[in-house]
Amino acid sequence: MPPFTTKTLRKAIVDRVLAGQPVTPLCPHARECGGCAFQDRTYADQVAAKTTILRMLYAEGGIDASALEVVASPDPFAYRTRMDYVATKGRFGLRARGKFNYIIELTTCHLIPPTAFAAAQAVWRHALDLGLPDYDVRTHTGFLRYVVVRRSPDDELLLAAVTAGGGEEAVMADLAATALAQPGVVGFHWLVNDSLTDVSFGEVCRYWGADRLAMRVGHFTCFIGPNTFFQNNIHLTERLINDAVAAAAPDATMRVADLYGGVGVIGLHLAQSAARVDCVESVAESVQLAHQNALMNKVSNIHPICADTLTYLREQPTGSLPVVVVDPPRTGLGLPVCQELIRIAPQRIVYVSCNPLTQVSDLQHLQSAYRIVGLRGYDMFPHTPHVEVMAVLERRVND
Template sequence: MPAFAAHAATPDPYAYRTRMDYVATKGRFGLRARGKFNHIVEMTTCHLIPPAAFAAAQAVWARANELGLPDYNLRSHTGFLRYVVVRRSPDDALLLAAVTAAGPYEAEMAQLAEAALSQPGVVSFHWLLNDSLTDLSFGSPLRHWGAETLPMRAGAATLEVGPNTFFQNNVHLLDRLLDDVREAVTSGAQRSSVFDLYGGVGTIALHLAPHVGEVVCVESVGESAELAGRNSAANGAGNVRAVAMDVLAYLRAQPAGACAVAVADPPRTGLGPEVCAELLRVAPARIVYVSCNPLTLAEDLRALGAGYALRSLMGYDMFPHTPHVEAMAVLDPR
């Protein structure tokens, strides 16, 4: 029978996020109302990040207004400034980014960068271009001021992240989750080789590196895979190999028995039937599945059930005040 543990509660339900994306539109600064893409909840404070981080982002928006940078209107697709993004490290260093449409505002953006870097804790400011009709708070890098990346402490490692790279969003539970993944990977039989699928900038891979023979960190986003390689080198993890490749394509190229353990931390869409089929064929001695979406996790567990039994399932309150939950499932062969 699988061992089902209670949720790991977050130590602090406030100021927990490592990233917030604030909308700038129609003279308002805040967040989109749920289910109403064109309605903005204007904000003068935010309890999801530390006060200094919110104040820095709000100051950038205020300075943009002073410089005459027009907010973007999603309905008419006019204007310039779409989002102000703030990323904060567990040590409260800040990376700010302005996501904009195209526009002749190079001089003004340089002045905006100066204002951003004058805010307490800000080490980096990025200008990102999203000139599509799609409402995204990510974009193509145009220029940055200050540091290129933000150092993020995770366990014993320090990882560099960029404005577009994924990183776990709860600073209070990150180390607990990483320790539980490590325990799941290393308990039992000798774990000589590990596939870290959807590995991002190497967060899980570097936490595992001192305890296993080799970790292959597979990541399809080129920027993240490059940072995973750089982070491995900077942390002296010579047994971590970063591979910039789609997970399905990578697995299809591997023989059966290619790894002892597969760790997977996919996006909300989950693994999907094709990746599950390849994991069944490669047949690692254990699968450790980290999920931010219990619905797709359940679908994937049904597919993997053809060859694996659920050994344990743990929940993590990574998103307090919301219905969302992170989970870690450990699967062993039947």
């Protein structure tokens, strides 16, 4: 078999799932909508397919993954903490699978609760009533680009309208009033993305109601904003974090690094056992929220640090970090970060990855100094080819 690429890994998962048992999907658009690829196959077959393909991928990289299992989402529906609905050409929905410029118009969506979808749709409909034109990604004309839903475990909602530049504040205030009148909505943000890049993030122009959303995870509550990264499975996030902390196993003598730490959710859990946790994050907004989350949860031994991970690691002496937890973006750690980790020589590394391909590459570098003692998948995105993997590494001693 040739080496896996992003395209072939996705195809391998898709082909394996589609060979499973067909079922009637909940959504009539499931076979064409880019939000769900596998609603027409049993969920057990989806998890089994991801398990098989992950084992193949890691074995191809020279990593024994024969014992790898994928933890299923407790519920494969209504699981997402964030949804980005496209508004274009009089349609409200998600992009068609494999057709970036075609929008599947949705009247419901089973990835979030019905009330959350209805709230987002109500905002879009009122925007049309107000005469706000949808954005055309081909011609780069129009105004309203996305309606974004952030949803908490308590089903509170933070909505955002992502628009092109321009617009009148009075009109957006009218739209905000409609948003805040929807059940569960605690805040509404107006985000401006005036670039040609089609992303559902933007600069905060104004907000009404709450500026943040409380995300309860275990014993802690972490606030997030409209642009903040947060794990996107409301049913499985706590399990993943608890497993990562248990694998890290810090004690009261240890200084621990939580790299790519975001708003501090993993760091707060680590701080229950560690002497000190450095929560390292390069996005200033997330670092500010991590500070606020530490104060609100009355945790004094977590220290949010606004820094690039590589820069932070280069400043740490060898032997200074007994335990390191990493949760990088899809690009992975990269060789320089792996080299710094090997130099610092933590006893244990817990590596949470949203991209198994880059994780395999990083693990190949780290294996010169570390043994992989655990691999486990987490199906954070049911009905899609995406899967999260946690690897646990122990430093080699006299191998």
